[in-house]
Amino acid sequence: MDSKTLPKHSVHIVEEKSSVEPAHDLYNPDIDISGIDETKLIRKVDWRLVPWFSLLYLLSFLDRTSIGNAKLYNLEGDLKISDNQYLISLTVFFISYAIFEVPSNIFLKRMRPSVWFAFLMVMWGLIMTLQGVAHNFGGLVGLRWMLGTFEAGLYPGMAYHLSCWYRRSELGIRTALFTSATTLSGAFGGLLAAAISNMDGVGGRPAWAWIFILEGLATILVGIASFWVVQDFPDTAKFLSETERTIMIRRLQGDDQFSAAGEKLRMRNVLESFRDWKTWFGMVQLMGCDMPLYAFSLFLPSIINQVWFRATPANLLTVPIYAFAATVTCLVALYADKHGRRGYCNIIMLSIGGIGYIILIVSRNAALSYFAVFVATCGIFPVVPNTVTWVANNFEGSYKRGVSLAMAISMGNLNGAVSSNVYRARDKPWYRLGHSLVFMYICIGIIANSVFLYLLKNENARRDRGERDEVIGSEALEDNGNGRYATVEDAKREKGDNWSGYRYIL
Template sequence: MSSDNASQKEFKDPETVVVQDAENVYRPDVDTSGIDERKLMRRIDWHVVPWLAVLYLLNFLDRGNIGNAKLYHMTDDLHITDKQYLVALTVFFFPYALFEPPSNLALKKLRPSIWLSSIMLVWGIAMTLHGVITNYAGLLGLRFLLGLAEAGLYPGIVFYMSCWYKRNELGTRVGVFFSSATIAGAFSGLLAAAIHNMDGVGGRPGWAWIFILEGLVTVVCAVASFFILSDFPDTAKFLNETERVWVVRKLQADMKYSAGGETFKMKYVWQSLTDRQTWLAMGIYMGFDGPLFAFSLFTPTIISQLGFQATAANLLSVPVYAWACIMTVVIGFLGDRVKTRAWINLGLFGSGLVGYLILITSTNPSLSYFAVYLAASSIYPTIPNSVAWVSSNVEGSYKRSAVLGMAIGWGNLNGAVTSNIYRAVDKPWYRLGHGIVLAYIAIGWLCSLGMYFHLKRENAARERGERDEVIDGVDSKHAHEKNGQFESVEAARSEKGDQWSGFRYSL
């Protein structure tokens, strides 16, 4: 291998790696022996996860509440057709998808507390204005602005969390954070049913108050976020200097060598574009993001077509999301414990295939409603598991931000497709829409399988020494100049990131 014997011992177990080269220890002058790990990690969790969950709850609530508003005659009051409504949904996704990669790079350059709070303030204002529009043009403009502003939050949070936690710590935290999306789905129906009682207040219809009140809450939380949200570990104000050093060392020991800081270079973006793993990740995200948007936007409509009125349909969506929330947290916890995220992905996508096959073939309302549960418990848990899997296998903070931005952006762009597949002419069973979602899930399953074999094959090649670099002063019979020539192991780590011969992918 391309490093000395002491260095090679690091890589026998990538999940519990301990950096042994004293000269490579981050801030070697700082003594961290007095740190209580469990106590510090609990404090980090309380500062990082709960507020991110609140932000994403509002993000998901504001994105999907148009589906609830539609049930309360929004389209009739705005004099728009079913086709125009679908176009309005579609307009959201183009800026939402295209702005995600640059937004993630901006987040890395700027402070998370500034960037994430700013975009949240913009979308909160846009959401509030949904309640005062009077025509189709106004709806189109605000949906575009909403997509532009919301674009940076989800990929930004995913990248931000990956900068705080080790690979076997991330799944549980992402599961807890992402469970807020299912809570938003549940609350969306409850809030819509409650807020609709304000119909006529201030001369505004009930559906308008759904947008106004939920938008104002977002604005208030955005302002608070400037003061609540912490920054990256090496600069976080709620940690003292010793604690910051300990966190960075812990991450670097888990093969996140860029945790101590990294200077932006355009080559990191190029690395993300040329890595096969990026394109497989885009397929995985496509496999769950397309179904996610279809599910969140149309669940009330689908349930209403099973024979339930608007309020009943909104309320019946609540237990569906509650079940999805439970499954999301359970799978996040399980992924961190069993450390085989590929097989979890394949199992979840597989159950989703079964759910949508039932929806396509069933003409029984009760069976179809059961299949909605099956679909929810497949789509939502797959997301945090995939997020943890992809982010843990990309080293280099800028490369990771670019890969996550591209994968999430591409996945969300497919929301432009799935927001148009549940057409009024296909009710009550919507077989065309269900069939398209089924195809998306199949793509996710195949790309997950492809990712597993790709990473397994690459790990095996590194074990055989086929990726060894030429390192000055290190004698290795497998080293080859085609893999690069470096003055030290540290230089190889820094330059190559997860392409370095010592890096091991998690399966």
């Protein structure tokens, strides 16, 4: 067969027998899927996955950042800790969080997500509750370390899990919806802390203790329910019929997710993540938006409190900020999904967020600073899920994608340790140092996203020109240095996103 008759994404050196996909590579080839409405099926999957994941992540982010709300109700005074000790208690969370993300994603793939997520939530809910009975600095630090250990697996696990259900052009809005729980947790956390503060003195416990206890108990209950509510992978999902499962797998395979029907754990799959340059760029990209995210979430109540208001009004005034951030996050995700321009969206939104922080740095007016916080959210909240989606979009191989996602997210979260130490009490009320360092991280994000976008465009162009084409077919054909495979399907399975027909999302 002449190479000019092949599709644009196929190799140029190929025998006729390999130009037709073999029947055995079609998932459940004997099942007729013509009677199923695919749009209704996707809506069915959406309702089973996204709302519950949103609830889980809301609780996760609420539990890790509620210490910022508790601080306003004399946490430091009651535990007799200094501002530096408080910052240390924030820092240790992110260290353990970053360490355990990659192992957790490997466990998730080996185990049922319903079991793994339920276990993690019950354990960190218990730790959260115990924070309410901490009585000194050592106890608080130890509990924060354990909280990070068990929370580590949830976000990278859910991001990876969703990537196993949806096409690459569908993933952004789903990731944004459940990640927007961070914005809702900020709004809800402020309202909840204000309400719980009325329990000050009940049972001999101060208001800050009840914030930890009640939120921790809620997490335990939701974690137990997750054993039955969380859905596993599409090839085993019990809420789908065999025909529906077949549609879900075939549509993923048609989107160049060749491992959708299943993949065995091989150490090579894990090592490929460490060797892939995209993994390391993903780590820098998430570093550029996660540090600002945590700095913003942990210290927003304190910033508003120090500039303008008392504790409860400060918590309440965070609500419209987070509601605005949630709206922008979803709008950006919809645009990026529709147009496939994730890198461009990141660069634009980070630039807008940078303007917000420039205003915060120079402002000495409370109203102007409050306005600047709204602008700053544009460079933080929409960028995090869009970056996670962009990373997931550009890896093929279920284990490789899971490990690369976890590595990128762990690096981003490790920089949360930095965010815990940049808003010092002696810098109040304007926190110029903290705002300047967040602005620096946003600039790092702009540079990393720009370079990553440039490199992906270059690699796609090389593949379009045929520079990455493999040799397919007979041993008699000369090896061109890109690998020799019996069929195109073999090349897909062995090379994953390095296959010449795979195109990166920009």
